[in-house]
Amino acid sequence: MVDLTSHPFNLDDAGVEWVETMLASLSLEEKIGQLFINLNTSFEPSYLDNVLDNYHVGGMRYMGADSITVQNHIRYAQSKSKVPLLIASNPEMGGAGSINDGTLVTTHLGAGSHPDASIAHDLGYVGGRETAALGCNWAFAPIVDIHYNWRNTVIGTRSFGNTPEVVIERAKAYFDGLSKTGSAAAMKHFPGDGVDERDQHVVTTYNTLDYDAWNSTYGRVYRELIDHGVQSIMVGHIGAPGLSRHFRPGIADSEIMPATLAPELLQDLLRGELGFNGLILTDASAMIGMTQAMKRKDLVPAAIAAGCDMFLFFRNADEDFQYMLDGYRSGVITEQRLHDALRRILGLKASIGLHTIPRDQLVPGPEALEVIGSDEHIAIAAAVADKNxxxxxxxxxxxxxxxxxxxxxxxxxxxxxxxxxxxxxxxxxxxxxxxxxxxxxxxxxxxxxxxxxxxxxxxxxxxxxxxxxxxxxxxxxxxxxxxxxxxxxxxxxxxxxxxxxxxxxxxxxxxxxxxxxxxxxxxxxxxxxxxxxxxxxxxxxxxxxxxxxxxxxxxxxxxxxxxxxxxxxxxxxxxxxx
The missing domain is CATH 3.40.50.1700 (Glycoside hydrolase family 3 C-terminal domain)
Incomplete structure (x- = not known):
């Protein structure tokens, strides 16, 4: 069970009290909604009204647009939500990718391809600063995959490099830069991409290292970044046969699931051996790496039951919400597992101050957008390019x-x-x-x-x-x-x-x-x-x-x-x- 007073939440008594008070105030439907992160596909207020009123989501990510449109959208969403929202972004390359007018600093590979580790720090700082100006508070980064297989192109530019040493050094630097902007981090993609050559967007992939080899590589990366303070971990639709067999001797090949659905990887390894006390979220749930594993009505609650705390994106909102609710009512998701997940969700929100910031100040004013694509950030990008x-x-x-x-x-x-x-x-x-x-x-x-x-x-x-x-x-x-x-x-x-x-x-x-x-x-x-x-x-x-x-x-x-x-x-x- 979560300890909200410990790393990475570090809540004081007032923070813990807010979590418990908010949890007690939620209806069952509101509790179920907190488990979901919606992908906002429209900027119309009526769209947000529907998402918030009917699905009570705990977090959101938006589709790309210009910074003014995105900021106004986030401001409206926060004003309408009963519980302050986690607003996620993907600042893997700086502000670019999160908004149309953001600064493209470099890729993760670029940030790992020069002796100067400050490049990764600057990448996290610019990305965090530009997305924070929008009202975002949660970054789906850094990427801590190790690019062992040159044929793997899903992380070809999105990994800091091909050794645990460079990934650890640069991921820590990125996290430090991002943290200066007040955003929480979600490192990805546990248990680690870069061994298989394929892409879990289109097929379940596998990290085929055995237990000892994994521990000395990917395990080392996760241990060091967990100790460094990363607040959340995004789990990939990546199976790990050697790890599953270590924790479940005799497990049949057909029973080896992607990590998002594998309790032995989430509970025995990530929570147990690695000691991660923070929040766990799935990667995008429409990816075939997840959907090929089982029927949708089963996999939605199974991900939470396995140990994930938040579920990334509806495929069909009415269906997925009902599947999660049915999973709770049938006992697939126990009361204890549901409340543990909710405490981690609310705890993450409190750890970045969402419980104390006045609702009308959760999103900065339009003047904050001046940092986006600013001369200062362009100069950083130019200096990085000259080195890289x-x-x-x-x-x-x-x-x-x-x-x-x-x-x-x-x-x-x-x-x-x-x-x-x-x-x-x-x-x-x-x-x-x-x-x-x-x-x-x-x-x-x-x-x-x-x-x-x-x-x-x-x-x-x-x-x-x-x-x-x-x-x-x-x-x-x-x-x-x-x-x-x-x-x-x-x-x-x-x-x-x-x-x-x-x-x-x-x-x-x-x-x-x-x-x-x-x-x-x-x-x-x-x-x-x-x-x-x-x-x-x-x-x-x-x-x-x-x-x-x-x-x-x-x-x-x-x-x-x-x-x-x-x-x-x-x-x-x-x-x-x-």
């Missing part, structure tokens, strides 16, 4: 390139599909063109067959584009080729790789034998599996103007490369180092 941009290889000694020696640049932009945020992944190409032109280059942007057809050209096919592009005049028209790749999507497929516009597409680096060619990744670290022929490869970690500007400065030799990389970049494949 990494030269992976330059085996042909193509660098530096200058307008004096390589004036005419053929520029290629490689995009992935948009992820579930709907963000356009192709806007970086124009930024790259602008930054190269500002540096003095003459830039010629390649357009593939799909783009040319969209502009109304007729009779364009991939082989006609190749004929136009690949001929002996190529080296007469251009002095160098630069490819910028922003392949960012996840949660769309089990892996993320470069998808060329067509077979034998003209943008595939056939031209490496003709001109100095530079490949710049703005996202995933594993692109050498698809472009091993390129002799000069740079990682920039973000599709922001600051990262692209820093990259161009380093390409021209105006700034030195200081970023680092780990061996995942070689994709465990012959030829990528050549």
């Amino acid at each position: 941009v990494t030269l992976v290889k330059d085996t042909q000694n193509n660098l530096p390139l200058s307008p004096e020696t390589h004036k005419r640049i053929r520029l290629y932009g490689i995009s992935g599909q948009a992820d579930f945020t709907g963000t356009d992944p192709s806007g970086f190409v124009d930024i790259a063109r602008q930054e190269l032109e500002s540096a003095g280059f003459e830039v010629h942007v390649f357009r593939d067959a799909v783009q040319r057809k969209a502009d109304g050209e007729e009779g364009v096919y991939f082989h006609t584009v190749m004929a136009d592009e690949a001929n002996e005049q190529y080296a007469e028209k251009y002095d160098a080729a630069i490819i910028f790749a922003n392949v960012t999507g996840f949660a769309q497929e089990a892996t993320v790789r470069i998808h060329w516009s067509t077979p034998m597409a003209a943008e595939i680096p056939w031209y490496v034998t003709e001109l100095p060619t530079i490949f710049v990744s703005l996202a995933q670290p594993n692109h050498l599996i698809d472009v091993p022929m390129v002799k000069t490869v740079i990682h920039s970690y973000a599709p922001s103007r600051e990262a692209i500007a820093a990259t161009v400065a380093k390409i021209t030799g105006a700034s030195e490369f200081t970023g680092t990389f780990n061996d995942n970049v070689w994709c465990d494949t012959f030829g990528t180092r050549l």
Whole structure:
């Protein structure tokens, strides 16, 4: 059972009294509602009225929008809720991703790819400061997965690195920066992603380390971050057969559940051996990694019964609320388990002061939004980019390139599909063109067959584009080729790789034998599996103007490369180092 006076809640007598008084005031339906975190899919007040009046949710996360819209939305929600709400955000890259106008500082990978751990601190600080200005008080970060398997792309850019040491150091620094803004943290994704190559958005994945190996790696990460003060843990839809068998000898393969539904992982390991006293929440409950395990009516209450305290997102609000209520009434969720979860939920709210802050002050005024995208935060992003941009290889000694020696640049932009945020992944190409032109280059942007057809050209096919592009005049028209790749999507497929516009597409680096060619990744670290022929490869970690500007400065030799990389970049494949 929870101890609200202990780490990480550390409540005084008044805080404990508020929790108990509030708990006693709740009806059964209000208690059930506190277990849910809603994903707000509308900014209309009538929508929030329905969610709060009928489902009594304990927390919310909103869909992306501009900061003014989001802040007004949160203000209205807090004014209408009987119990102060946990308002969650996803500040994994800074303010970007939580709001449309937020600052993109870098990715977790970027924050782990330089000797300076303060980058991770600044990432947490900017993200926390910008989301706190909106009225958010709970960050679904830091990510403490270890990127062991280079084929795993769901955390390819979202992990600090491939060793427990770098993950521990940078996650602590991120947490410290975030904590300065008053937000609670939810580290993720227990029991740890990065071993399986697949993505739990589309399939149940597995951490297949045995008990001893897990304890010396992921277990070490969780122990140290728990001791460091992290208040909550998001559990992934990730099974751990070695751990389940350790706590449940003889368990059948068919009985091994994702951690969100596995009491041996949540209660025996996380609560028991790791001693975590804070709040446990599920990852998004519509992910197939969870839904493939059992029927929805069973898994909703089973997650709370197994040891989760909050359930992330309704699939259908009427159905899920009823499933949870039925699970309590049938005894799947015991009275003791329900009240333990509620005390942790209310305790987290009290630990960040929601019980003492006047209701009309839970969300700051519009003037607070001035920090979002501010000059100060942009300067931090620029300084981070200057440190981070990494030269992976330059085996042909193509660098530096200058307008004096390589004036005419053929520029290629490689995009992935948009992820579930709907963000356009192709806007970086124009930024790259602008930054190269500002540096003095003459830039010629390649357009593939799909783009040319969209502009109304007729009779364009991939082989006609190749004929136009690949001929002996190529080296007469251009002095160098630069490819910028922003392949960012996840949660769309089990892996993320470069998808060329067509077979034998003209943008595939056939031209490496003709001109100095530079490949710049703005996202995933594993692109050498698809472009091993390129002799000069740079990682920039973000599709922001600051990262692209820093990259161009380093390409021209105006700034030195200081970023680092780990061996995942070689994709465990012959030829990528050549």
